[in-house]
Amino acid sequence: MIRKRSLMHRTAVVAAAGTTALVLAACAGSGDDGSAGHGGHAATASSSAPSSPSASASASASAAQGQHNAADVAFAKGMIPHHRQAVEMADLAPGRARSAEVKKLAADIKKAQDPEIRTLSGWLTSWGEDVPAEGAMDHSAHGMGGMMTAEEMTGLENASGTAFDTAFTELMIKHHEGAVEMARTEQADGAHGPAKKMAGEIIDSQSAEIEQMNALLGKG
Structure with missing residues (x-):
């Protein structure tokens, strides 16, 4: 009887450990998604950055046209x-x-x-x-x-x-x-x-x- 209870207790601990692992994995996955999301925003910001040189070039062209x-x-x-x-x-x-x-x-x-x-x-x-x-x-x-x-x-x-x-x-x-x-x-x-x-x-x-x-x- 005692042995059976011990076995059940061990099973419960293993199950709890497995659940904890799943929760941690889910959190980690969520963190990755968040990073990817930030990375996405960063990529978006980065992709918009080249517009600055292009805006500068446009301003330079306007300045050149404005010489008269x-x-x-x-x-x-x-x-x-x-x-x-x-x-x-x-x-x-x-x-x-x-x-x-x-x-x-x-x-x-x-x-x-x-x-x-x-x-x-x-x-x-x-x-x-x-x-x-x-x-x-x-x-x-x-x-x-x-x-x-x-x-x-x-x-x-x-x-x-x-x-x-x-x-x-x-x-x-x-x-x-x-x-x-x-x-x-x-x-x-x-x-x-x-x-x-x-x-x-x-x-x-x-x-x-x-x-x-x-x-x-x-x-x-």
């Missing part, structure tokens, strides 16, 4: 026809001007503004913008920045000698004043470094030429 703005585009599109007309006026001087100073001034204007037209056109092309067409557009924009009308241009073409010198100088002063105003707007509102630098050069050189032309007219 609407003011830069307006400056280039306005200054190209403005310069073209100044060059057109300067081209009239060799065969019509009497004053050596006026001829020299016209040559200097053409020498400075021809390369700037090419640079401005290059910027517009690189920005995906249209370069202003040559021709009539130059005169149609006469209300902006001291641009001459077609009638004023015809009058200049028909003048010669001292009359040409006076007309050329007076019209070019107005033309230059318009360019200086446009350049100041670019310096205030533009974002493209090289365009703002060109604007500063235009202000300096054309302001000096305005003084020179006023002196030629006896207004200095």
Whole structure:
């Protein structure tokens, strides 16, 4: 009888031990699942991490696109026809001007503004913008920045000698004043470094030429 009870007691202990083992195994399994779950979250977080470099790249691309703005585009599109007309006026001087100073001034204007037209056109092309067409557009924009009308241009073409010198100088002063105003707007509102630098050069050189032309007219 005692032996039978002892055997039953041992069986109960073994059963209890087995139950405990099962509970521990279940807990361990639950811990593993939890780890896997955290691992899953970690993986999710990790998988979202690469979006940071991609966001940075996107920000860099935006910064690159932001190197110019609407003011830069307006400056280039306005200054190209403005310069073209100044060059057109300067081209009239060799065969019509009497004053050596006026001829020299016209040559200097053409020498400075021809390369700037090419640079401005290059910027517009690189920005995906249209370069202003040559021709009539130059005169149609006469209300902006001291641009001459077609009638004023015809009058200049028909003048010669001292009359040409006076007309050329007076019209070019107005033309230059318009360019200086446009350049100041670019310096205030533009974002493209090289365009703002060109604007500063235009202000300096054309302001000096305005003084020179006023002196030629006896207004200095």
